Amino acid sequence: MDGGLVVRLVVNGEAVEVDVAPTTRLVDVLRDRLGLTGAKDACGRGDCGACTVLVGDRAVLACLTLAARVAEPVRTVEGIAAEAADLRRAFADRGGLQCGYCTPGLIVRCHEMLEAAESGAGAGPGGEAAARAGLSGNFCRCTGYRGVIAALLETPTR
Ligand code: FES
Numbered sequence: 718m719d720g721g722l723v724v725r726l727v728v729n730g731e732a733v734e735v736d737v738a739p740t741t742r743l744v745d746v747l748r749d750r751l752g753l754t755g756a757k758d759a760c761g762r763g764d765c766g767a768c769t770v771l772v773g774d775r776a777v778l779a780c781l782t783l784a785a786r787v788a789e790p791v792r793t794v795e796g797i798a799a800e801a802a803d804l805r806r807a808f809a810d811r812g813g814l815q816c817g818y819c820t821p822g823l824i825v826r827c828h829e830m831l832e833a834a835e836s837g838a839g840a841g842p843g844g845e846a847a848a849r850a851g852l853s854g855n856f857c858r859c860t861g862y863r864g865v866i867a868a869l870l871e872t873p874t875r
């Protein structure tokens with residue numbers, strides 16, 4: 718036993734059980750226990766968005782989320798790879814990535830916005846201003862965001 722708690726999660730459609738401490742963060746469970754290294758532990762304090770994953774239908778910062786408090790299914794960038802294929806292709810075509818460190822978090826956040834648009838639950842990416850506002854919590858040091866925004870706006874919703 719790692720820290721006194723047994724936590725049951727559903728991650729990318731699979732039920733998993735992990736021993737954690739009460740303070741163990743979701744990003745640590747994903748990366749260190751489950752080998753899902755797409756979500757990055759970059760700033761570790763909620764500033765950069767590199768650790769973004771979906772919990773239920775919401776994008777959350779896995780560095781600020783306690784694993785023991787997660788009650789809904791988790792989807793990581795690995796888990797949405799197939800359904801985000803158009804988005805990923807658009808990132809590549811539009812130069813939405815360079816070093817790629819921020820890219821998993823950006824893909825997850827963009828995917829959340831596209832899903833919201835498809836379900837009618839949210840405004841979706843809308844125009845460029847709305848897309849920029851939606852991505853304001855995801856920092857990228859390389860791209861200047863132009864390719865990211867273009868990729869998001871040209872990805873078709875289903
Ligand atoms: S690593 Fe979570 S916001 Fe930066």
Ligand code: FES
Pocket residue numbers: 813814815816817818819820856857858859860
């Ligand atoms: S592509 Fe390098 S930080 Fe975004």
